[in-house]
Amino acid sequence: MNLFKRLTPLLITSLLWAIPAHAVPPIQEQQLNNGLQILLMEAHNVPMVSMQLSMVGGSRFDPDNKGGTATLLAAMLGDHTARHDHEALAQLLDAEAIQLGAGADREGLNLSLTVLKEVLPTGINALAEALLEPGWNKARFRLIKENAISAAQKAQEEPGTRAAQASVELLFSEHPYGHPAGGTLASLKNIDLADLRRLYQAQLKPEGAVLAVSGDITMPELLKLLEPALAGWKGTPKQPLFEISRADDVHGATRQIEMQTSQTLSQLVRLGPARRDADFFPTFVLNHILGGGGFGSRLMEQVREKRGLVYGVYSYFIPLATSGPFIITLQTRADQAEEAEEVVRSVLQKLFSGEIAGQELKDAKANLIGGFAQRMDSNRERVGLMSMIGVYNMPLNYLQVWTQKVESVTLADIKIAAKTYLDPVQWNLLRVGPKSRVEAREK
Amino acid sequence: MLSLRWLFTALLLTLIPTSYADAAELQQATFKNGVKLIVEEDHSAPVAMVQIWLKVGGRDELPGKTGLAHVFEHMMFKGSKKLDPGEYSRKISAMGGSDNAFTSHDYTAYFETVPAKEVNNVLHMEAERFANLKLRDEDFQKEIRVIMEERRMRTEDDPNSHMFEELSAAALRLHPYRNPVIGWMQDLKRLTIEDVRAFYKKHYVPGSVTVVVVGDVDFKRIEKTVARTFGRMRAQPTPERFNPEEPEPFGPKRIDVTLPAQLPLLAVTIPVPVWQPGENDREAAAIAIATSLLAGGRSAKMTRELVDREKVSFSAAAGYDPFGMGLDLWYAYGVLGPKNSPEKFESSLWKLMQKMGDKPASKKELAAAKKGIIAAEVFARDSLYLRAKHIGILETVGIGAAHQDEWLDAIRKVTASDVQEVFRKWIKPGRSTTGLLIPAKGGKS
Numbered sequence: 001m002n003l004f005k006r007l008t009p010l011l012i013t014s015l016l017w018a019i020p021a022h023a024v025p026p027i028q029e030q031q032l033n034n035g036l037q038i039l040l041m042e043a044h045n046v047p048m049v050s051m052q053l054s055m056v057g058g059s060r061f062d063p064d065n066k067g068g069t070a071t072l073l074a075a076m077l078g079d080h081t082a083r084h085d086h087e088a089l090a091q092l093l094d095a096e097a098i099q100l101g102a103g104a105d106r107e108g109l110n111l112s113l114t115v116l117k118e119v120l121p122t123g124i125n126a127l128a129e130a131l132l133e134p135g136w137n138k139a140r141f142r143l144i145k146e147n148a149i150s151a152a153q154k155a156q157e158e159p160g161t162r163a164a165q166a167s168v169e170l171l172f173s174e175h176p177y178g179h180p181a182g183g184t185l186a187s188l189k190n191i192d193l194a195d196l197r198r199l200y201q202a203q204l205k206p207e208g209a210v211l212a213v214s215g216d217i218t219m220p221e222l223l224k225l226l227e228p229a230l231a232g233w234k235g236t237p238k239q240p241l242f243e244i245s246r247a248d249d250v251h252g253a254t255r256q257i258e259m260q261t262s263q264t265l266s267q268l269v270r271l272g273p274a275r276r277d278a279d280f281f282p283t284f285v286l287n288h289i290l291g292g293g294g295f296g297s298r299l300m301e302q303v304r305e306k307r308g309l310v311y312g313v314y315s316y317f318i319p320l321a322t323s324g325p326f327i328i329t330l331q332t333r334a335d336q337a338e339e340a341e342e343v344v345r346s347v348l349q350k351l352f353s354g355e356i357a358g359q360e361l362k363d364a365k366a367n368l369i370g371g372f373a374q375r376m377d378s379n380r381e382r383v384g385l386m387s388m389i390g391v392y393n394m395p396l397n398y399l400q401v402w403t404q405k406v407e408s409v410t411l412a413d414i415k416i417a418a419k420t421y422l423d424p425v426q427w428n429l430l431r432v433g434p435k436s437r438v439e440a441r442e443k
Numbered sequence: 444m445l446s447l448r449w450l451f452t453a454l455l456l457t458l459i460p461t462s463y464a465d466a467a468e469l470q471q472a473t474f475k476n477g478v479k480l481i482v483e484e485d486h487s488a489p490v491a492m493v494q495i496w497l498k499v500g501g502r503d504e505l506p507g508k509t510g511l512a513h514v515f516e517h518m519m520f521k522g523s524k525k526l527d528p529g530e531y532s533r534k535i536s537a538m539g540g541s542d543n544a545f546t547s548h549d550y551t552a553y554f555e556t557v558p559a560k561e562v563n564n565v566l567h568m569e570a571e572r573f574a575n576l577k578l579r580d581e582d583f584q585k586e587i588r589v590i591m592e593e594r595r596m597r598t599e600d601d602p603n604s605h606m607f608e609e610l611s612a613a614a615l616r617l618h619p620y621r622n623p624v625i626g627w628m629q630d631l632k633r634l635t636i637e638d639v640r641a642f643y644k645k646h647y648v649p650g651s652v653t654v655v656v657v658g659d660v661d662f663k664r665i666e667k668t669v670a671r672t673f674g675r676m677r678a679q680p681t682p683e684r685f686n687p688e689e690p691e692p693f694g695p696k697r698i699d700v701t702l703p704a705q706l707p708l709l710a711v712t713i714p715v716p717v718w719q720p721g722e723n724d725r726e727a728a729a730i731a732i733a734t735s736l737l738a739g740g741r742s743a744k745m746t747r748e749l750v751d752r753e754k755v756s757f758s759a760a761a762g763y764d765p766f767g768m769g770l771d772l773w774y775a776y777g778v779l780g781p782k783n784s785p786e787k788f789e790s791s792l793w794k795l796m797q798k799m800g801d802k803p804a805s806k807k808e809l810a811a812a813k814k815g816i817i818a819a820e821v822f823a824r825d826s827l828y829l830r831a832k833h834i835g836i837l838e839t840v841g842i843g844a845a846h847q848d849e850w851l852d853a854i855r856k857v858t859a860s861d862v863q864e865v866f867r868k869w870i871k872p873g874r875s876t877t878g879l880l881i882p883a884k885g886g887k888s
Contacts, residue, residue, distance in 0.1 A: 370539025
């Protein structure tokens with residue numbers, strides 16, 4: 001058992017780290033005839049290849065009241081094909097230690113592959129088969145759906161799951177981002193196999209999709225395998241990634257979710273910037289000062305280091321095709337929740353009113369810029385970064401210019417970002433925990 | 444056109460396919476005061492992982508003082524003679540690195556990922572705080588509250604972790620794996636700064652230190668730096684690790700744990716041997732393969748039989764850690780859906796394991812299980828953190844990092860009858876302790 005004293009960043013999607021330009025391996029790009037974008041970083045130190053195929057088919061495309069459709073679709077694609085039932089596919093993959101995964105987040109439906117270099121052809125063929133020859137087995141669908149419903153019920157034991165569901169419902173209500181990517185206990189029950197097939201037909205197309213690859217392979221070798229495997233795949237998604245409106249702002253609301261826990265989980269939420277917004281970088285640096293930077297961030301200093309109220313307190317925003325959530329989260333013994341929330345509000349208030357020193361900005365930038373190299377030192381991490389760059393159509397030199405973008409953020413920029421995002425009265429509050437503070441279960 | 448050198452490299456690559464899971468050569472040095480250094484050079488990127496491993500963990504705590512080893516994971520960041528509280532991490536991040544720490548029953552480790560040119564600085568800083576920790580009561584009073592919040596978050600408010608904590612305590616009588624690393628809440632409330640200082644004096648001694656560095660470094664240079672830092676500390680007695688022999692179980696045990704929860708979880712734990720190179724290679728590797736057949740890969744028998752065919756749980760898994768001290772508390776569990784019954788799951792699980800004792804695994808199954816374990820080692824080499832961690836664990840639990848390649852050799856040699864023997868000798872009902880998480884009535888949370 002590992003007990004980490006420090007904090008693992010909660011959401012890597014909100015972060016991009018700086019790296020000295022010379023240390024970034026270049027991203028190679030190719031486009032297949034069907035429009036699929038291939039991005040590659042070569043890394044020849046370990047005889048393995050990792051890749052992720054991201055398609056514009058995530059949970060925001062779930063039909064109304066059927067949240068979880070994309071997740072179930074991913075599970076079905078990864079489970080069996082028209083040629084191999086789930087047992088045959090399992091044997092085929094296990095025989096060569098091929099790791100084929102499938103999942104969905106808010107925007108993308110992703111298939112992933114990690115293989116030893118020597119069995120890459122088998123791996124790519126399996127990925128292509130999963131994508132292009134779905135089996136749509138009814139019995140498997142019933143089991144996968146039933147198990148997903150059980151898992152959703154089990155997940156209700158976690159305060160974080162409760163808070164996540166409540167926060168997206170509060171911030172986005174009827175908006176496509178307004179349900180958890182995996183669906184809920186209620187919404188999963190409404191899903192039929194036909195819903196999966198419709199989503200598959202409408203959205204899982206090569207135009208706008210990205211295959212990010214990192215590992216012991218070159219572009220010519222890769223194309224030689226991919227072109228025949230994906231030859232039959234054609235088309236454009238019915239709805240493109242950026243066709244989405246911004247949700248209306250919700251300000252100053254409060255929600256209480258009852259759980260019999262010893263701690264209260266307090267979450268402050270509002271809308272944050274989108275991935276391609278002009279104020280992305282100032283807000284990114286501002287968030288590092290607020291609570292994105294772990295130790296040294298204002299929230300951590302005030303709530304944990306000064307007062308010992310929490311193990312962790314973090315802030316992060318999830319930049320999507322349009323405004324996603326901006327979240328501050330902490331857990332503390334239930335009778336201390338109000339005190340901790342007060343401290344968070346006073347931290348927000350100070351930043352909002354412009355109390356930010358030049359030195360603090362300098363330190364934050366140095367910390368961000370310095371800490372990047374190690375975040376790209378594995379195939380899996382490189383694949384994640386390239387997927388983001390491809391899906392959101394960022395320039396291919398994004399990693400190289402990232403350092404300059406952070407460096408060029410000024411004190412005036414972050415003061416404007418603080419005025420935009422950190423007004424304490426605009427944040428909404430969610431509490432998950434015991435109804436009465438006195439009832440806190442403590443042994 | 445391909446140069447000769449390139450052609451030669453290409454040839455070499457094709458000639459060494461079978462051993463690539465094996466680690467690069469480890470270079471080692473031991474200093475007079477007992478400090479050990481292990482380096483694995485990898486020049487593929489200008490970064491390095493520095494890990495300071497200590498032969499102290501939860502197992503070394505005295506009764507009533509559980510959680511003390513983990514307290515240091517917090518206090519090591521609270522200042523030393525030369526550094527103020529928090530300054531350590533600020534300096535690491537200013538050099539473009541990141542730092543962290545972890546504690547288990549068997550070890551405590553502090554680590555930094557940094558640009559390779561900063562490794563010498565980091566080693567100086569690590570040695571300084573190791574030797575000159577401040578340990579102020581005011582800092583401790585705050586940190587112990589933080590640790591209690593950590594425990595509430597990880598254990599008190601997570602019914603599944605809570606059940607596993609109870610189950611470990613019920614399964615073992617002597618072995619320290621019965622106590623949680625984070626400590627019992629009752630003990631945490633009573634720990635004092637005097638306890639912390641006494642533990643520091645006893646356990647933070649040079650003889651318990653292994654410095655592990657993996658990355659773009661030169662062994663000779665690192666050796667010099669360690670000689671000037673950790674190597675220069677005054678030798679002190681190194682306490683013997685607490686590693687009692689667990690008595691054999693005399694029959695099955697069982698506990699019910701009733702907590703606010705949504706759905707039941709049933710887990711079986713069994714004490715099994717850990718790997719001792721040259722002593723039980725075949726047996727430990729067979730337990731690893733048996734566990735992999737049950738719960739590894741897509742064809743895992745627990746998934747196939749219990750989840751897919753019999754539908755007695757919606758998820759099921761098992762785990763074995765061969766790299767522990769004294770024994771491993773092997774486990775298998777099922778997470779039950781609203782229609783499942785714990786009795787059915789339990790009897791199906793034992794029937795499955797009985798069958799694995801009676802009938803040999805097919806050649807295909809055995810080959811796939813081995814391939815999965817070997818491939819996982821290759822994939823782990825993609826991470827400096829995991830490579831250094833594996834070296835540190837082997838060294839700290841007493842296996843010895845020099846033996847690391849022998850594990851895969853042992854895995855390759857396992858036969859179908861070795862695997863059957865595991866279910867006849869070790870994984871059997873009479874040696875097991877079963878725990879059931881029962882959702883509390885009226886507890887709709």
